[in-house]
Amino acid sequence: MYGPGIAVCARPELPxxxxxxxxxxxxxxxxxxxxxxxxxxPVICSAGGTDxxxxxxxxxxxxxVGTDLREFRSEAEFACRVTEAISDGLLLSMEYPxxxxxxxxxxxxxxxxxxxxxxxxxxITTLVDPRFQADRSTVTRDQLAAAAPAEKSWVLKAATNxxxxxxxxxxxxxxMEHIELPGFTDVLDEFVVEEYLQIQHNxxxxxxxxxxxxARLLAVTEQRVDVTGVYAGGRFGAVTDPPAELLAECLAxxxxxxxxxxxxxCSLDCARTKDxxxxxxxxxxxxxxxxxxLLALQxxxxxxxxxxxxxxxLTVSGxxxxxxxxxxxVLAADGxxxxxxxxxxxxxxxxxQSTVQLLxxxxxxxxxxxxxxTLEAKTAGKARLGLSVSV
Numbered sequence: 554m555y556g557p558g559i560a561v562c563a564r565p566e567l568p569x570x571x572x573x574x575x576x577x578x579x580x581x582x583x584x585x586x587x588x589x590x591x592x593x594x595p596v597i598c599s600a601g602g603t604d605x606x607x608x609x610x611x612x613x614x615x616x617x618v619g620t621d622l623r624e625f626r627s628e629a630e631f632a633c634r635v636t637e638a639i640s641d642g643l644l645l646s647m648e649y650p651x652x653x654x655x656x657x658x659x660x661x662x663x664x665x666x667x668x669x670x671x672x673x674x675x676x677i678t679t680l681v682d683p684r685f686q687a688d689r690s691t692v693t694r695d696q697l698a699a700a701a702p703a704e705k706s707w708v709l710k711a712a713t714n715x716x717x718x719x720x721x722x723x724x725x726x727x728x729m730e731h732i733e734l735p736g737f738t739d740v741l742d743e744f745v746v747e748e749y750l751q752i753q754h755n756x757x758x759x760x761x762x763x764x765x766x767x768a769r770l771l772a773v774t775e776q777r778v779d780v781t782g783v784y785a786g787g788r789f790g791a792v793t794d795p796p797a798e799l800l801a802e803c804l805a806x807x808x809x810x811x812x813x814x815x816x817x818x819c820s821l822d823c824a825r826t827k828d829x830x831x832x833x834x835x836x837x838x839x840x841x842x843x844x845x846x847l848l849a850l851q852x853x854x855x856x857x858x859x860x861x862x863x864x865x866x867l868t869v870s871g872x873x874x875x876x877x878x879x880x881x882x883v884l885a886a887d888g889x890x891x892x893x894x895x896x897x898x899x900x901x902x903x904x905x906q907s908t909v910q911l912l913x914x915x916x917x918x919x920x921x922x923x924x925x926x927t928l929e930a931k932t933a934g935k936a937r938l939g940l941s942v943s944v
């Protein structure tokens with residue numbers, strides 16, 4: 554996809570001004586996602602994702618596990634791995650914007666400015682045809698209260714070119730409910746206030762731009778959302794097709810990014826509303842939690858790509874070994890695949906957390922959903938792990 558001489562770094566830097574525990578787990582987990590499908594592409598990744606037992610699981614599943622894993626255990630080691638890769642003559646595919654002092658633009662497959670711009674929630678108005686845009690406005694902190702009143706429903710997003718730990722969640726407010734603004738409103742100066750839509754179908758369209766600068770569709774996936782409307786996992790395979798004109802617009806958006814110099818994977822979140830509108834909601838120009846399960850399934854079971862599948866992420870406060878032991882009996886049956894994992898015990902992160910991302914697949918959508926829910930419920934019942942489950 555990227556061409557030769559490329560190293561992948563799917564993690565934002567942790568600024569020296571930010572305490573080590575803040576968003577650290579999120580940053581390190583996203584760095585580990587590409588490991589399962591990297592093959593001979595060098596990957597700068599957290600040591601939490603290179604646990605030998607985990608890698609053995611991935612290899613035993615037939616996945617093309619990375620053979621050039623450049624692991625780090627601390628923020629200082631992360632910077633060293635980046636510097637070493639540059640010294641080795643590799644171009645870096647930074648999935649999040651990095652400081653140019655760490656990775657100069659001339660050593661990047663795509664510049665920090667470009668990656669930041671493409672992922673800025675305010676930039677969508679310059680990349681998406683107005684016919685497919687929701688009503689939105691960019692406001693300052695001083696304007697936020699007036700633009701987002703309690704008596705109306707709205708969606709709040711961050712407007713920034715910076716990564717901020719890859720943790721800038723979308724905040725949804727329903728009319729007359731209590732407003733509890735997210736943490737990013739304390740550190741950013743601009744925000745996007747977007748209309749609250751009644752969504753009928755919610756897609757994550759997976760695209761990629763190869764070395765030839767041509768945008769291509771990888772797959773159509775659907776998004777599961779929780780009761781608050783936040784992303785909770787993906788559905789793959791047997792999904793509802795988006796309207797042809799919406800799919801064509803998303804391909805055109807990706808090609809616009811390619812023409813600006815973007816290379817790599819991306820996921821475009823879009824929807825059809827209950828009143829029939831077709832809307833592009835978010836542009837995610839980076840490796841996402843939807844692309845890795847898809848690439849993993851493509852690697853080992855191409856015949857299953859058109860069958861129902863759902864992704865799930867389990868996070869616990871105990872050791873990764875215990876979490877793997879917990880899912881091991883289920884792994885013995887066909888239709889479950891580990892695609893990523895991470896254990897903070899292998900890093901200097903003071904917060905103990907372990908994460909496993911899995912793909913549940915089969916030939917019956919209801920049965921796949923039932924197995925995914927059972928897996929979540931059984932894991933949540935393991936109180937001895939001090940468990941919290943997230944997807």
